[in-house]
Amino acid sequence: MRRPGIRSLVGGAAGLVAGVIGGVTLTSVSAAGPTPLSRAPALIDAAHVPRVLTLPGEPIRLRYAIVCTPRDDGLPCDGSGTVYIRAGRSGPYSPLPLLRGDDAKDGRYFVDVPAPLANSAEGFSYYAVLRDDSSGASITVPAGGADAPQVSVPLRDARSVTLGGHVFGAVRHSDARVAEAGWGSGPRELGLAGSRGLGFSGPSSFDVESDGAVDVLDSVNGRVSRWADGRREVVPLGRPAELADFAVDSDGSFDVLDAGGTIRSYDSHGKPKWAQKLADRTWAKLGHGRSGPVVLQQPSEQWMPAAENGAPLSRAEQMHAAHAAKQLANGHEVFVERVGDSELRVAEVRGRAPPRGWRITSETPLGEVQLAESHGSRIVVITRAYTDDRDEFEVLVLGGGGLVARFAVASDSWTETAPLARFRLVRNALYRLRTTPTGAFVDRFDLEVPQ
């Protein structure tokens, strides 16, 4: 072998250095190239907590936040808006201009609903058009506007339910454990992701079929684990679904709503059927509607159907088919409104009959409503009682005379789930998803059969 000369060594070294420098330079160029300048496009968004259930004589103020492109001077946007409102659910709307307040803690823009509308026997319906006057951008809330307005129902003769102060530590134990698995990626395990620094996520949702089969969305492993007739099945979905919500249709197909707001439908073998983006930017819960999956969305704060009879609905179709109430499979509608820190209002509407309502008050603050559904002639509501360092779920069974039954269940969970996916009510039982450092499980709480 010939020994390399000094010129070859110098040339090789220079080439090596040039190669590394060239790589760095190319990387810098490729990183800098596609990145645009910091220039915010004109954008507009909004937020509004609708007044869905109102009491006779109660003053009603509608508040809105208008969210625009950030200004260079750091001030809020020059917003304005108009609420279009009418008595009942039909007829022409009347415009009410929004006023601009000094405080934005609950939304800077507001209007007080005139007493004749606020006290209308049929309630009122409304939508708002909000504007950024500097850019001309506008947004309609709820998104369906005049075709699918927000609806407010008067709560007359509501049953009063006084919970008092929540007594922590007196939780009911489950009647059965119907599904259980340790952490891992094996076929009989459920996936766990995260760390002590990031927090952990695991199965983010579940559902229970009418025959009692339990389906858990194994979000980390990208599959569905099914417990049925003493057997375990795994249906791969082909992609992870962290913090996604999940529902099983009556034909065994699955709907998975991912964190980014896309709902994907799969057949019972995990074969993708369709995917559809939600109408609104944010979602709270995926549920079963009368003819397909429905999603509670924000900022509209309405239940929007995502599909009908197996076919996805476009974003415009979702907006225009939206409802303030959840439309249940039995034909009933359930309205829910959390009011203030510790009050919850619930109403059930059956056809043209006057709504049945409950006004629930508590001395302990109430958090989110995980579930509010019909159970025979009753309504089952699950909310969370909390203080700054403790919390438990409170299960309330409401009937014509008021509170029929109540019990508390533990709320702690080792991993994060989809926000309103901890419970399912199927036939005469309540099911709860819970996780611990060793694994995940679904417990069943049997409910008294309503007369």
Added chain:
Amino acid sequence: MRPFIVMLGVGLALFAAGGAQAYHRFWANCNDDAPTFLTTMTRDAAQDYANAARYEGYQWGGGCWNYDDGDSYPNDPPEETGTHGEGGDCSGLTFKTWRESTDTWRDGRYYWRALRNVHGPYSAASFRAGNGAPNHTVAKSTAGVMDAFASNTHIGMVFMRSLYGGDQIVEAKCEACGTNIFYRTYRGDSSYGGVARWGWTG
């Protein structure tokens, strides 16, 4: 000449194999401009600021993004500051949205532009404890627009309360989910505490 060309190729290959390509790069577009000291700080201006960071990604230890509605470098390995991707992390987004100083003893209002690469001195846990002159803890039931809920691992700001009693939370959540407005139940979750910024002017 031949040795030069051969080793040039080797150098390029070494560079690529060394993983330098995998760790970007977005921070090369960021700056270290001084913040603008402001006398006002309203909750809805903070909503504007955080809302504009939506879709701009998540970067552990980060605090720099543009406004192109996309994460330039998604799905980096988690918990690695050295990936230098786009977006804030949860505490970085909160720090910039709340117009805080890098000096924990200052409680003034410092407006950081989006491309200013600053994370601030607070972790989620230190926000939760109310550390720093501009921060304090609040009862969760009283938390309003652009107050926050913090645990030992995460912090998110209240974009608006919501009908079913949860909250729309604007947060830099994770590499896979980025920065967005999500519906969360942190208010009732005892692993989270209420945190707020002193000095809102409206």
